[in-house]
Amino acid sequence: MRTGLHWLHNRLTAPIDAASIVFFRIGFGAIMAWEAWRFLSDGVVDRHFIAPDFYFKYLGFGWVEPWPGSWMYVHFYALGALALCIAVGFLYRLSATLFALGYTYIFLIDQTLYQNHYYLICLVSLLMIFVPAHRTLSVDARLWPNTRSSFIPAWPLWLLRAQIAIVYFFGGVAKLNLDWLQGYPLRDWLPGSDFYLPLFSDLFYEGWVCLLFSYAGLLIDLLAAPLLLWGRTRAWALATLLLFHCMNKVLFGIGVFPVLASSLTLLFLPPTWPRRLFNWPHPGDTQPLFSRLRTPALLALTAYLIVQTLLPVRHFLYPGNVSWTEEGHRFAWHMKLRDKDCSAVFILQSPNETWQVDPRDHLTSRQARKMATRPYMAVQFAHYLVDYARSVDMSPVKVRAHIDCSLNGRRDFPLIDPHLDLATQQYHMGSTHWILPLPHADPGELYDEY
Numbered sequence: 001m002r003t004g005l006h007w008l009h010n011r012l013t014a015p016i017d018a019a020s021i022v023f024f025r026i027g028f029g030a031i032m033a034w035e036a037w038r039f040l041s042d043g044v045v046d047r048h049f050i051a052p053d054f055y056f057k058y059l060g061f062g063w064v065e066p067w068p069g070s071w072m073y074v075h076f077y078a079l080g081a082l083a084l085c086i087a088v089g090f091l092y093r094l095s096a097t098l099f100a101l102g103y104t105y106i107f108l109i110d111q112t113l114y115q116n117h118y119y120l121i122c123l124v125s126l127l128m129i130f131v132p133a134h135r136t137l138s139v140d141a142r143l144w145p146n147t148r149s150s151f152i153p154a155w156p157l158w159l160l161r162a163q164i165a166i167v168y169f170f171g172g173v174a175k176l177n178l179d180w181l182q183g184y185p186l187r188d189w190l191p192g193s194d195f196y197l198p199l200f201s202d203l204f205y206e207g208w209v210c211l212l213f214s215y216a217g218l219l220i221d222l223l224a225a226p227l228l229l230w231g232r233t234r235a236w237a238l239a240t241l242l243l244f245h246c247m248n249k250v251l252f253g254i255g256v257f258p259v260l261a262s263s264l265t266l267l268f269l270p271p272t273w274p275r276r277l278f279n280w281p282h283p284g285d286t287q288p289l290f291s292r293l294r295t296p297a298l299l300a301l302t303a304y305l306i307v308q309t310l311l312p313v314r315h316f317l318y319p320g321n322v323s324w325t326e327e328g329h330r331f332a333w334h335m336k337l338r339d340k341d342c343s344a345v346f347i348l349q350s351p352n353e354t355w356q357v358d359p360r361d362h363l364t365s366r367q368a369r370k371m372a373t374r375p376y377m378a379v380q381f382a383h384y385l386v387d388y389a390r391s392v393d394m395s396p397v398k399v400r401a402h403i404d405c406s407l408n409g410r411r412d413f414p415l416i417d418p419h420l421d422l423a424t425q426q427y428h429m430g431s432t433h434w435i436l437p438l439p440h441a442d443p444g445e446l447y448d449e450y
Contacts, residue, residue: 117261136150190209362388379422
């Protein structure tokens with residue numbers, strides 16, 4: 001046991017060329033600056049952080065509120081500036097810390113904005129605080145020559161590799177469900193993508209092509225990390241993954257994720273690859289001896305990886321189809337796995353009258369759409385309606401929800417018990433009894449009718 005720990009410490013603290021980590025720092029900073037600019041230029045800041053009257057809070061983070069007025073624009077300009085500071089390595093530790101806090105803040109404002117790549121950015125920006133990516137090719141190395149070094153310990157590289165390996169592997173585990181193995185929802189999505197790849201438009205309507213895409217995505221995710229780690233298959237695996245991310249970007253958009261995932265995947269190459277590719281001068285300084293990781297640091301790294309490993313499988317503790325109930329769906333790398341279309345109407349009932357509420361009268365279109373598919377958000381909205389009724393001097397009300405959903409082309413089924421007063425329920429992490437089970441029905445049955 002002690003020998004194994006000693007070997008692990010030696011591997012984690014062995015000096016490696018900093019070139020690949022520096023290349024990732026530059027790329028990550030540039031990608032995040034682009035992300036901030038995209039939010040500012042596309043009107044996202046106004047639509048998602050200023051226009052809404054109500055925000056769906058994460059459990060334990062109800063105190064997080066957006067900046068008032070136009071200060072949200074200032075916040076995103078600051079994030080862009082911090083991202084550029086990360087890219088050039090100026091006041092790197094401070095810039096990385098402020099960026100991680102600032103990006104996590106906007107992530108926590110509203111649950112309806114959750115995207116897997118936003119979550120990944122929060123995690124990577126947190127890790128970058130501790131990665132010594134500013135030791136060379138940075139403004140900091142010019143300003144403080146005594147901190148300059150072309151070598152870093154190996155553990156930051158392995159930590160980032162472990163993070164993207166978790167994303168790939170559990171993205172594959174999430175695909176091990178009957179709908180995906182039958183080619184859904186790609187059977188519906190691929191025909192709608194013929195505009196981007198017109199040469200393949202006829203093939204996208206073929207069932208075998210949808211199955212090919214489904215099983216290829218499954219195998220790529222499950223095998224990505226081991227094939228990248230094995231020298232004999234690394235080049236083929238890297239080429240496949242870069243093509244995979246390029247196809248996802250072309251066919252489905254999905255924001256900045258393909259670019260970020262590709263940059264993280266390059267970390268599986270030997271640490272010296274940027275020097276060979278860009279003809280960077282080889283380091284002239286001697287390899288330093290790094291001190292062993294202290295026990296608290298090693299325990300913190302271990303705890304982080306354990307949490308990241310357990311979160312994606314927690315949905316197995318809940319009954320029912322996770323794509324239907326949404327219990328344990330977030331933070332589990334369930335990426336582009338379901339097509340869920342829901343309609344929602346809320347009924348408010350007081351002792352004297354009953355009236356119907358359209359969520360779009362109180363929420364943005366995105367909020368209303370997301371809320372209808374996620375029962376835990378319906379509870380939050382029900383409590384909001386109670387507060388709203390109270391604010392306009394209405395008598396105490398009961399709130400019932402009529403939410404019907406179609407999952408992967410099935411016919412509509414009720415998602416929530418329509419007789420339950422949602423105002424009496426609380427948003428919590430445990431399983432809920434008022435989410436109705438998904439009746440047995442084959443995916444795509446709506447499409448088979450035509």
